[in-house]
Amino acid sequence: MVKLYGASGHCKVIIDIIISIGFSIDKIYDDNENIKQLLNYPVTHTSKITNNIGDLFIISIGNNKVRKIISEKYNFRFGIFIHEKSIISKSAYIDEGTVVMPGAVVNSNAKIGKHCIINTSSVIEHDCTIQNFVHICPNVSLAGDVIIDEGTQVGIGAIIIQGVKIGKWAIIGAGAVIINDVPDFAVVVGNPGKIIKLSQPT
Numbered sequence: 001m002v003k004l005y006g007a008s009g010h011c012k013v014i015i016d017i018i019i020s021i022g023f024s025i026d027k028i029y030d031d032n033e034n035i036k037q038l039l040n041y042p043v044t045h046t047s048k049i050t051n052n053i054g055d056l057f058i059i060s061i062g063n064n065k066v067r068k069i070i071s072e073k074y075n076f077r078f079g080i081f082i083h084e085k086s087i088i089s090k091s092a093y094i095d096e097g098t099v100v101m102p103g104a105v106v107n108s109n110a111k112i113g114k115h116c117i118i119n120t121s122s123v124i125e126h127d128c129t130i131q132n133f134v135h136i137c138p139n140v141s142l143a144g145d146v147i148i149d150e151g152t153q154v155g156i157g158a159i160i161i162q163g164v165k166i167g168k169w170a171i172i173g174a175g176a177v178i179i180n181d182v183p184d185f186a187v188v189v190g191n192p193g194k195i196i197k198l199s200q201p202t
Helices: 009-020 064-073
Strands: 002-005 025-030 041-045 056-059 186-189 194-198
Touching: 002 009, 009 025, 056 064
Parallel strands: 002 025, 002 056, 025 041
Antiparallel strands: 186 194
């Protein structure tokens, strides 16, 4: 039985993952007391959250910063949930709180940190390193030896060539093609990718 924190569209996809691998939903919690139901599941306000021995949680929220805040606030036991229709190398490593969507491929010796989202049909090639709280959006392709630092979001359909390093809390725009390293907090768009601004750390 699994408890989910966050009743959103992202939560719906995680529910599908959990069901695909034979787990059941115990509770769904959300901070918004006006949300009473998601799909066919009741939603409970987080003021009533319980954490018993044996409980298994996942933070079902797409926002990277919010996932980090929640993970540091609660002493939960977090699961790892990988859709049955994804492909994961036996030599890959995936840490707690991370979810892998259907069609995703994680190849040899890739390392994925805590509370990451590896979204639908994305490709993480050999020897990539994905740090904590990263979101790899649908149809992203990372060539070998790419490093993505903490909290970065790689937008839908983006491509990152081999050996590139992306800094922490950066944003890679949808469809961008990244051929050079990207600094911390940068927002990058286009083909080839160009920095359009540096966001302020929070």
